[in-house]
Amino acid sequence: MTTMTETSARFREFKMPDVGEGLTEAEILKWFVQPGDTVTDGQVVCEVETAKAAVELPIPFDGVVHELRFPEGTTVDVGQVIIAIDVAPGSGDAPAPAAAAPAQEPVEAPEAEAEPKGRTPVLVGYGVAESSTKRRPRKGAAVAPEAAAVAAAVQAELNGHGAPAPAPAATAPAGAPAGGRPLAKPPVRKLAKDLGIDLATVVPTGKDGIITREDVHAAAAPAAAEAPAAVVSPVAPEAPAAAVPAAVSDSARETRIPVKGVRKAIAQAMVGSAFTAPHVTEFVTVDVTRTMKLVAELKEDKDMAGVRVNPLLIIAKALLVAIKRNPEVNAAWDEANQEIVQKHYVNLGIAAATPRGLIVPNIKDAHDKTLPQLAEALGELVTTARDGKTSPAAMAGGTVTITNVGVFGVDTGTPILNPGESAILAVGAIKLQPWVHKGKVKPRQVTTLALSFDHRLVDGELGSKVLADVAAILEQPKRLITWA
Numbered sequence: 001m002t003t004m005t006e007t008s009a010r011f012r013e014f015k016m017p018d019v020g021e022g023l024t025e026a027e028i029l030k031w032f033v034q035p036g037d038t039v040t041d042g043q044v045v046c047e048v049e050t051a052k053a054a055v056e057l058p059i060p061f062d063g064v065v066h067e068l069r070f071p072e073g074t075t076v077d078v079g080q081v082i083i084a085i086d087v088a089p090g091s092g093d094a095p096a097p098a099a100a101a102p103a104q105e106p107v108e109a110p111e112a113e114a115e116p117k118g119r120t121p122v123l124v125g126y127g128v129a130e131s132s133t134k135r136r137p138r139k140g141a142a143v144a145p146e147a148a149a150v151a152a153a154v155q156a157e158l159n160g161h162g163a164p165a166p167a168p169a170a171t172a173p174a175g176a177p178a179g180g181r182p183l184a185k186p187p188v189r190k191l192a193k194d195l196g197i198d199l200a201t202v203v204p205t206g207k208d209g210i211i212t213r214e215d216v217h218a219a220a221a222p223a224a225a226e227a228p229a230a231v232v233s234p235v236a237p238e239a240p241a242a243a244v245p246a247a248v249s250d251s252a253r254e255t256r257i258p259v260k261g262v263r264k265a266i267a268q269a270m271v272g273s274a275f276t277a278p279h280v281t282e283f284v285t286v287d288v289t290r291t292m293k294l295v296a297e298l299k300e301d302k303d304m305a306g307v308r309v310n311p312l313l314i315i316a317k318a319l320l321v322a323i324k325r326n327p328e329v330n331a332a333w334d335e336a337n338q339e340i341v342q343k344h345y346v347n348l349g350i351a352a353a354t355p356r357g358l359i360v361p362n363i364k365d366a367h368d369k370t371l372p373q374l375a376e377a378l379g380e381l382v383t384t385a386r387d388g389k390t391s392p393a394a395m396a397g398g399t400v401t402i403t404n405v406g407v408f409g410v411d412t413g414t415p416i417l418n419p420g421e422s423a424i425l426a427v428g429a430i431k432l433q434p435w436v437h438k439g440k441v442k443p444r445q446v447t448t449l450a451l452s453f454d455h456r457l458v459d460g461e462l463g464s465k466v467l468a469d470v471a472a473i474l475e476q477p478k479r480l481i482t483w484a
Helices: 145-158 186-195 213-225 261-274 289-299 311-325 371-386 460-475
Strands: 004-006 011-015 025-031 044-049 054-058 063-068 075-077 081-086 119-121 126-129 279-287 331-334 339-342 348-350 352-354 357-359 400-404 423-427 431-437 440-454
Touching: 044 081, 186 213, 261 357, 279 460, 289 311, 289 440, 289 460, 311 348, 311 371, 311 400, 311 423, 311 460, 348 371, 352 371, 423 460, 440 460
Parallel strands: 348 400, 400 423
Antiparallel strands: 004 011, 011 081, 025 044, 025 075, 044 054, 063 081, 119 126, 279 440, 331 339, 352 357, 423 440, 431 440
8 A cells, every 4th residue: 555646647646644653544634725726745735633643744746736535524544545636737637526535435546656565654755564455345335315314313312312213214234235234344343243233233324324333332222221220311302313413402411422533542541551550559748848949940040041940840850860760660561472671761751631632742761851951842742732733653652651630739649551651650739738847837838749550560669669759859859969
């Protein structure tokens, strides 16, 4: 599979690339060009959202946009053509653009002879080797509009958020196309098999009559509803059937939001982590008054000019020093090889709340950075995350993570490990509290730290030492010098 093909000497096509780590699909968020626009090599033509981040895609050649194959909001499989470019405009009458391809239907085009064979493209150039798997063209015609509308209404009722609709007057099974075999992706077929659901009896709501995971779950719902303890939900006012979530009225009691993109990735990662790594969380409350004084002094230091100085910077440096003193905590569990992988570098993850959800980009080789360099890297990481421009590569390869729940006024929490990492430090709100200092009760700035770690490779003693070291540094910041 290649990203570009030459349908003629004049037209070239650009396919949805794998923008990182074996992702299989991406949603087109925004087109920056329209048919007739002139584009140049390296120009960004669209923004797509994967399961990890929003990424801008550059076009790798010059020309004029001939056709956009998918509208905004469409989820496209990796390898499908998304845009066609006229690379020799003015050399004759161009054929009319073909109708936009269905979101789930691959567009077949002959391979280019001048490009590398057997390579799957990444953003620019050619990356990993081509898979030998070929997608079988789907048989059967698309579901008629009337049948699709009825099917959607029936599915809405099965999901518990619509009024009953008459059954479709079709002779074929609900989920089967004219060819006889229900249309569904392999993961959906596996789900149906696991739940004991015959796909031929499932009402499809996906485009072109494709059965989705939600359809399978809805088909399994009636069986669960027969249990004696089942609770019948009140029926919401009747709404017109639609393939996409409709606007919610003021009287609606529920809102259904599709799980996709970053939210879907977060859910999968957290469930996988929580039920794979045995978590242990330890807590310590510490007087950080001296750390807050150090932060104030650093803000006035000319060597820190132009970078943001805040408590998180000192906490990050404290954790790095604690890891240096206890290097065994910086490791990963290799289940396949039954090995503990000791990391001799620290890629420090920083959990960031963004409009698209929680992401955890990391600072590469944070252990080698000076305090000003660490401050600069933190600032860039936060700015990029808030702008929604964090790349998949920036979120890969983390070893330990910090999550600052204190910015929300929360005292502490029990954080879940980022998959593949051994520890995560939660930092609570820094508050003025009564504290015994030099034998007297005085108002001091205090916070609570929580360290979760993977108990398969981090024993309680090791985890306790790491947390105690971080707390000791924050209580006496001069230990950043004496211990480093």
